[in-house]
Amino acid sequence: MEEKIKSLQERLNRYNYEYHVLDAPTVPDSEFDKLLRELIELEAEYPEYKSDTSPTVRVGGEILDRFVKVAHDTPMLSLGNAFNEEELRAFDKRVRDNAGEVEYVCELKIDGLAVSLKYVDGVFVQGATRGDGTVGENITTNLRTIRAIPLTLKEPMSFEVRGEAYMPKHSFQRLNEARTEKGEALFQNPRNAAAGSLRQLNSRLAAERHLSIFLYSVNNFTGLDAGTQDEALRALDDLGFKTNKERRKVGSIDEVIDYIDHWTTHRAELDYDIDGIVIKVNDLETQEQLGYTVRSPRWAVAYKFPA
Numbered sequence: 001m002e003e004k005i006k007s008l009q010e011r012l013n014r015y016n017y018e019y020h021v022l023d024a025p026t027v028p029d030s031e032f033d034k035l036l037r038e039l040i041e042l043e044a045e046y047p048e049y050k051s052d053t054s055p056t057v058r059v060g061g062e063i064l065d066r067f068v069k070v071a072h073d074t075p076m077l078s079l080g081n082a083f084n085e086e087e088l089r090a091f092d093k094r095v096r097d098n099a100g101e102v103e104y105v106c107e108l109k110i111d112g113l114a115v116s117l118k119y120v121d122g123v124f125v126q127g128a129t130r131g132d133g134t135v136g137e138n139i140t141t142n143l144r145t146i147r148a149i150p151l152t153l154k155e156p157m158s159f160e161v162r163g164e165a166y167m168p169k170h171s172f173q174r175l176n177e178a179r180t181e182k183g184e185a186l187f188q189n190p191r192n193a194a195a196g197s198l199r200q201l202n203s204r205l206a207a208e209r210h211l212s213i214f215l216y217s218v219n220n221f222t223g224l225d226a227g228t229q230d231e232a233l234r235a236l237d238d239l240g241f242k243t244n245k246e247r248r249k250v251g252s253i254d255e256v257i258d259y260i261d262h263w264t265t266h267r268a269e270l271d272y273d274i275d276g277i278v279i280k281v282n283d284l285e286t287q288e289q290l291g292y293t294v295r296s297p298r299w300a301v302a303y304k305f306p307a
């Protein structure tokens, strides 16, 4: 019986990965739902085989009476901002005066909630909000309901990844339609809806909000053979994480500006809100050479769209 339950757990976790990370399901929803119902029943009958890495945790259920504070191993920094081309070129000049010629990676800045995910021996063990950058809130049970977050990795690695949890636009519209029918207050925007959902003490409510996530950085790169941000993102893909595919590696600030112009025009076509573009020096050693101010990396800047 243990074998049957374990293989069902692995099979459903793989189906979640295909659907929510690859956006390429190999079975119809009806098949997934049938198998999940079967697993829920089997785990109810044999609770000794339930575990935090079983896909049944996605539906939530545990109700906390409060969130426990958790200190980040390394601070979750904020980004310096640039609001126009002149400030972008000033950033580029500072970088090149210090580090010479560099490549940049341009990434969409998702308008969601920054979160940190900790894995030990390939198992998702803790998730936290950014909080004040030094101390956040432990929202592990709610983050386990985000189907795009792998509960186990393909390799037994231990590290921390950071990214942005968000609510897709179509989920936001559906949620507010449902709240209108129930005469409940509406959420102002997907970012508030995502933050509100992840602050639910009852994870069943978070599970119903169809949140997703894009991961964008790894802490302590040890064990990850990545020399650049672009390679680190590809390594995250290979480990089963969802990263944003619209990123682009460029060789000059002019190409950065072209990328920004493109998304200034086309961001309405995305199924999620973005509030800017993050530009990062690609080479990780050069990032360390440029270092940090007290609050932000000197090797990155966030271009913010006009409000």
Ligand SMILES: COc1nc2nc(N)nc(N)c2nc1C
Binding pocket: 076, 077, 078, 079, 107, 108, 109, 110, 164, 216, 217, 278, 297, 300
């Ligand atoms: C390296 O630090 C960061 N990188 C980021 N990357 C993306 N794509 N989006 C962010 N919001 C972001 N925020 C921070 C602090």
